[in-house]
Amino acid sequence: MAQQRILTHNEVKHHPKLILTQKGVAEIKSKLGNIPLFDTSLEEAKAEVDAEIRLGIEVPVPKDLSGGYTHERHKRNFLMMQKAGVLFQILEDDTYAIYVRDMLMAYAKLYPTLPIHPQERSYARGKLFWQALNDSNWLVYTSQAYDCIYDWLSKEDRDLLEKDLFRPFADYISIGNPQFFNRVHNHSTWGNVAVGMIALVMDDAELLDRALYGIKDDKLTAGMRDNDGGLIKKEGQKVGFYGNLDEPFSPDGYYTEGPYYQRYAMYPFLIFAQALENVKPELKIFEYKDGVLLKAVNALLNLTDADGDFFPINDAQKGMSYFSRELVTCVDIAYYYGGQNPELLDIAQKQNRVSLDDTGLSVAVAIKEEKAKPFVKKSIELRDGQMGDEGAIGILRSDDLELVFKYAAQGLSHGHYDKLSFSLYNAGQEVLQDYGLARYVNIEQKGGGNYLKENTTWAKQTIAHNTLVQNETSHFKGDYETGSQHHSEKYLFNVDDENLQVVSAIEENAYPGTKIQRTMALIKDENFENPFVLDIVKVNSATSNNYDLPFYYLGQLLQTNFKYETPKTLTQLGDSNGYQHLYKEGLGISDGNNTSFNWMLNNTFYTLTSVTSKGDELVLARIGANDPVFNLRREPAFIIRKKDKKDAIFISILETHGSYSPVSEFALNAYGQIKNIAVIHDDEDYTAIEITSKDDKKWWFVMANNNNNNSSNDGQHQLYINDTTVKWEGPFVFKPIN
Incomplete structure (x- = not known):
């Protein structure tokens, strides 16, 4: 195998040109030793690659899922090749070029002998890895390494690598896997870019066109569906890199x-x-x-x-x-x-x-x-959808609190069935959580590091989130195709006043015949130690239903103001749609007064006060039922259940307050300040809430449910409540009552 080739005076360097550039390399070299953050990053990369070079090159025959040895070895190889290529350019040390070349030659020898990866779990299997996605990862990084040593290699070496490795590799992850390459998905983005990166190194116009615009033959993906049952490519859908940028x-x-x-x-x-x-x-x-x-x-x-x-x-x-x-x-x-x-x-x-x-x-x-x-x-609304008209994610921030409200589209195959769900953070700590995924990424002991079945049976289901569930059935019945056709509708997002930030959205498709409107306010008032969250969920349906509203709190339950019974033997809360994964740990019945639920997390106290009707069930639940191999985290939930209702309203306030010191053993302000919440008006047009603190101060929050106009012409409101006429401008008002 040839050693470093010395360029003649008649030859011109054209590489590197992708990420590193010849001009950039020259500038980096001129500043080495004088730019601390860059110098430190360079030294870290050098130490890592030097250690790998000492270990020697290993290109094993693939056999494992993610987390397994061969998977991790090939992943390590592409990361190290990319860094070694950069080190060669910056440090001008042939050791790194030799390492990349020898590694590539080993792959060029191995790749033509490889069948499709033996693990059959993926809809698009790779050759080096169990899925074509990871093969694409390899090529994205390796293309950069190849670019860095391109001019250093002999033409014979380049011809061999491109004939036996790079061109077959690019063809396999594209033409060989159109169901992977010709779609709109993060997987496809990696595939498109992998083909595009190697195309740029090799000056291959055909591959570059394929990367940018996809495979032109639609017959290759006609009728194909992904693991979630969705069509790989819809008729007329734009694909390739531009398609994945657009949609x-x-x-x-x-x-x-x-x-x-x-x-x-x-x-x-x-x-x-x-x-x-x-x-x-x-x-x-x-x-x-x-x-x-x-x-x-x-x-x-x-x-x-x-x-x-x-x-x-x-x-x-x-x-x-x-x-x-x-x-x-x-x-x-x-x-x-x-x-x-x-x-x-x-x-x-x-x-x-x-x-x-x-x-x-x-x-x-x-x-x-x-x-x-x-x-x-700051508080921000990030719209969803290609045109920005498919709902949004609304984030309200005040002091250390961050409220994340989801009223977006389905989110492709990684989407969950959780319209109008929310989560809450305090100084970076989850307080009311979104479960996330059911997967231990790259941990081989847990399903080969891949998605677990509980991701479908639990994590994606509606009951796994802090949002409304009707009749123990997930939104859109948990059907991907149906969910993909719909999105929630923004009603308003108003953060003009940092002391009164309000977001509201409407969902009318999750349950046919049922309209859900959720309004969340983050309110900062001098009478409260910290900002508090006001949560209003209005449900209107053509039929009578049972409604569940869960709150997945983290921490230790301290106190409730209602009595509950704890069973001697745990039973599951339901049979399907995620309910089969919840244990019923306690059950109380509301007497018609406010329900108070108090807990502690990381030495901070939280109190959830909710308006409940007589007979409402108050369920203490815990994740983990029907999970014999402990794939799910055993975390608690508090569920408010209303039965046999057409229309319903859920009102809650969450307070953050006080602190506990394990050293001094002092608990400060361990109880919330809310004495009572009352619905003082509720109809199709307006909802009014009265909030009373323990020192008997009162506030009204009034919401216009059908007019979100802020203008002085169309946004004027007047409502007669408790012998008082309330006038305001805009869709909502929060005011103290003397």
Whole structure:
């Protein structure tokens, strides 16, 4: 095998050109040793790759699911090749080029011998990995490594690699798997970008066209369905990289699958955009769809809690955050190509590392020059849908509280059946949780690291979320095709007054014949220690139903104001739609007064006060029934159940208050301040709530249910309540009552 080839005077270097550029490499070299964050990132990469080189090259015959040895080895290989290629360019050390070349040659020898991966779980099996998605991961990263050593390799070596490895690889994940490649999904994005990246390295116009626009023969995917039963490609649907840019992203940069998968997809989206900007600047990819890729980075950062963890909307593993390698790349690219927003430098400082390319250098230089400004997350609404007209995610923020309200579209195959659900965070700590996904990613002991059956039987079901359930049946009966046809409708999102922030949305398709409107307010008042949440759920139906409203609280139950019985033997709450996974740990019956539920989490106290009617059931539940191998977390829930009602209204206030010190053993302000909540008016047009504190101060919150107009002409309201005429402008009012 040839060693390093010395270029003659007649030969011109054309690489690297994808992510690293020749100009960028020269600038990096000129600044080495003087840019602390870049220098540190470089040293970390060098130490990691040097350790791998000492271990030697291993390219095993694939056999495992994710989390297994061969899976993790091939994943490690592509990550190390990409870093080694960068190190070769920056440090000019042939050791790294030799490592990449020898690794690629080993793959070129192995790949032609490989059958389809032996594990049969995926709808699109790869060859190196159990699914074509991971094969695409490999090619996205490996293309960058190949680009870095392209000019160093002999023509003979390049010809061999392209004939035996890269071209067959690109053909297999595209033409060989059209059901994977020709669809709109994060999987397809990786596939499109993998083919596009290697196309740019090899100057292959045919592959690049395939990557950008998909496979032209629609017959290849006609009638094909994915694992969730959805059509792979709808008639006339745009596919390829542009199709995946158009459909899943809203004009605000929200990605319909949710932030967990947006984070995952953003790496190929942005790394390919960077490569296209370098190689095909005439495409002006960062300007496409009004700069949606750069907007998407801002959207992602706003979809995180105080600790930087992404809100677990739809399928999502908790704990994924903007500290991931994907977000390091995203932040650097967004800074470099998006007008050098100094607030992004604040995130980069927290990440404490940068990409080893032109974009990372620009970030590191700016941080050294102290250009960073705080990234301040405010209340924000992120619209869903290609045109921004398919609902939204509304986030209300006040002090340390963050309320996340979901009134969006289905979210493709990773979507959950949880219209009008919400979760609440306090200083980065989940208080009322969304369960997230049922999967232990890359942990082989749990289903090969893949989705567990409980993701379908529990995590996606409506009862697993903090939202209304009718007749123990999930929204859209848990049918993907039906759910994909509908989205909730925004009623209002108003955060003009930081002390009174209100979001409201309507769902009329989850249960045919039933209209659900949920209004949530985050209210800051000097009479309360912290802002509190007001939650109003109105249900109107053509038929009588049973309604359940769960609250998945985290922490230790301290006290209730209602009596409940605890059974000696635990039984499941229901037979299907997720209810089979809930144990009934206690049951109380409302006497018609307010229900109070008090608990403690991380030395902070919380009180949920709810309006309940006489005979309402108050269920203490816990996740974990029908789960013999303990795939589910054993976490608690409090469920308010109303039976045999056509119309119903659920009113609750959640207070955050007090503290407990295990050292001093003092509990301060351990009880909530709400004395009573009353519905003082409720009809089709208006709902009025009276709130009374323990010191007998009163407030009214009044909501116009059918007029969300703010204008002085159409937004004037007048309502006669308790011998008092209330006048206000706009869809709602919150006022003290003397």
